[in-house]
Amino acid sequence: MRLTRYFLPVLKENPAEAHIVSHRLMLRAGLVQQQTAGIYAWLPLGFRVLKKIEAIVRDEQERAGSIEILMPTIQSADLWERSGRYQEYGKEMLRIQDRHERDLLYGPTNEEMVTSIFSSAARSYRDLPRNLFHIQWKFRDEVRPRFGVMRGREFLMKDGYSFDIDAESGRRSYRRMFVSYLRTFERMGLRAIPMAAQTGPIGGDLSHEFSILAETGESQIFCHRDLMEMSMPGDDIDYDSDLKPIVERWTKPYARADDEHDPAVFESEVAPNDRLEARGIEVGHVFFFGSKYSEPLEATVSTPEGRSVPLQSGSYGIGVSRLVGAIIEAYHDDAGIIWPESIAPFQVGLVNLGPDKPECVECCESLYAQLNNAGIETLFDDTSENPGVKLSRMELIGLPWQLRIGPRSLKKGVGEIQARRTGENTEVPVDNLVERINTLLGRVSA
């Protein structure tokens, strides 16, 4: 993408309304723009990151056997009245009346609807187990929306729902999601710590939240340091196998957020050197709630013996739009964002430092064509702005690799590759630049 044809409205000043670094950087780097309290438009660069995160979430959901659907944002109040949550949910639910004065609401979550959809078609144990997920915008009418997309009102969430014949099978489905969540966050460069959690308005008796560590986290986390080092299930994970050992390994070390923390247990179970205390940001949450929704909604299936039993379910959420903020909280420096490669909006920023020099223009145009042909996502700063502006903008938006072409180095026949994360600079002969970038990106050489 050529910057002269793109829409990247970076801000020079720190926006006054942004109190945490991710919010500040998202506004400054032109990722989002607030439209009204807690409601954001995603600008081109932010949209690309959102889509990258979504793609990883989708991929890992499918790997774990979940099936994608898409439920609407607007729901009828009826189902929620049947589950009892219509009144219970309080003012966070955005209530709406249509032109015929029927009660609607903007879905904050979808347990009722998905239970109704699934049970309208599932008849027996033969239709189970299943896990349906969707990635859809939700609305929670927060009293005081803040921290940018971290606590917005309209937010993008992956929510998945499992359906099983009995609680034992339901817990197997729960473990499948538990394991897939570990992998999902790891692929975004995040170490998410699973912690036993309260079930709140979703209900049920089994729940874990997944939090990443970041200075500006909303809660205090106490855990065993081992959790930061434990190895992840690999690509070859078999989700049909017994996942109990993996879940036990990950839930054995002490890990709790402040609301569940017990200092006495922490101190008795974890040696002083192994104690980790840090701020945490919740990025995912899994629940097993059995028949909490299937009973009031009369969502039953028949067992092999011909008995009719309510579905056993869990729900599984990942805050897709929130993750954009959470990742920035975890990866930034004074100059700006430092995107992990897997979710960077572009892999490479190509910077022409001599836009008025024909040899620089020619070299950059050739490199840009080569990078595109190699399928490397490149943002090409082909503007005529001065080098200082260009370089600090590239730092701010945080692409993993910068490829700089300037008149001085070009005379030596080289360009510079800079790694955003380390700041390391390498001079590379112009003819080898694309191959080197390919190698750095861990791809097969072009």
Place this chain on the structure above:
Amino acid sequence: MRLTRYFLPVLKENPAEAHIVSHRLMLRAGLVQQQTAGIYAWLPLGFRVLKKIEAIVRDEQERAGSIEILMPTIQSADLWERSGRYQEYGKEMLRIQDRHERDLLYGPTNEEMVTSIFSSAARSYRDLPRNLFHIQWKFRDEVRPRFGVMRGREFLMKDGYSFDIDAESGRRSYRRMFVSYLRTFERMGLRAIPMAAQTGPIGGDLSHEFSILAETGESQIFCHRDLMEMSMPGDDIDYDSDLKPIVERWTKPYARADDEHDPAVFESEVAPNDRLEARGIEVGHVFFFGSKYSEPLEATVSTPEGRSVPLQSGSYGIGVSRLVGAIIEAYHDDAGIIWPESIAPFQVGLVNLGPDKPECVECCESLYAQLNNAGIETLFDDTSENPGVKLSRMELIGLPWQLRIGPRSLKKGVGEIQARRTGENTEVPVDNLVERINTLLGRVSA
């Protein structure tokens, strides 16, 4: 995808509420399920089609130089009050009050918001031209939602917006979208006829709607038969070139919907044998409205001479969810849907007609693995249902190619490939089946 692990709730009976064939088939084939009047959940099969259509739309938008963003579904009433449309829009606009009694609305379109976003960053002619698009759910509170997703309340739309320095340049942007729309629909197997149209609540003085022909269309179309045969701009189209000749070629032959139709002109311009009268379904609409929104919103930029002028804009819509219905209206028979390959939910339906015969199971498992390895999207009916049920379900859901393995043909060492569109059946040696499918799909042989 194995059917024993999928969620494909087909209906045997014709649903009473469905009055047109696409609505009927979408419910019967398990593509969607209505949640409340005019609001649908997309089930796995329907979701896949929706995503395929979305991907083609996105690809052609990007080819034409448009940049993707994502605006929220919920908007503040403020901007709409400034443009004067808040009152004007009437009851089709879903109006909402949040917990602080601020007026919000569920966006039916985004002219105001995108103008505000763009103009907050664009300063001068150097930032132009640009075209921003998004693919987002919209809401129009129809009095009487009907025809399934063809006239729903919550619907998915691609809406794009162009920004230019003057009307001449704005018309160039308009032509770019005009041409890209021809290509977009053609890639879905649709011939869309552009017709001069009224501008309605969007405003402006230049507008075309794109309609496809289908018996159940909502309007009557009168056009020159040539429009059905004219050649499309190819993949090598240069959107920076002068597109006037293409637009002129496509707008010269007579083509009007009933509200604009003039029988006298039709009869004088078009020879009797060239007259085509048919029902049409609108799938896209383009508008050029100049400064209609930029003036009230004070969205100005500076010219090369330093004057401040309002942005010149157009908007460009494609009904993404509506297209699923429109395509079915155009492609079906008595047995069910006939998906064009480019948007089929799966390319191949692999049917085991002898699920109790080990040799059939073994052969199908091997073929399924080969098809997956070749990257061919396959729905594998591995259920133990009887052949009649399996075959009629495959007909109903309309995948382009069926690959059938039965005990009798397997004894001869062959499987059957059936083309959904023609019904043509071919016996192919088992070892060549995947290669043959690859050839049929126009891919390089596996």
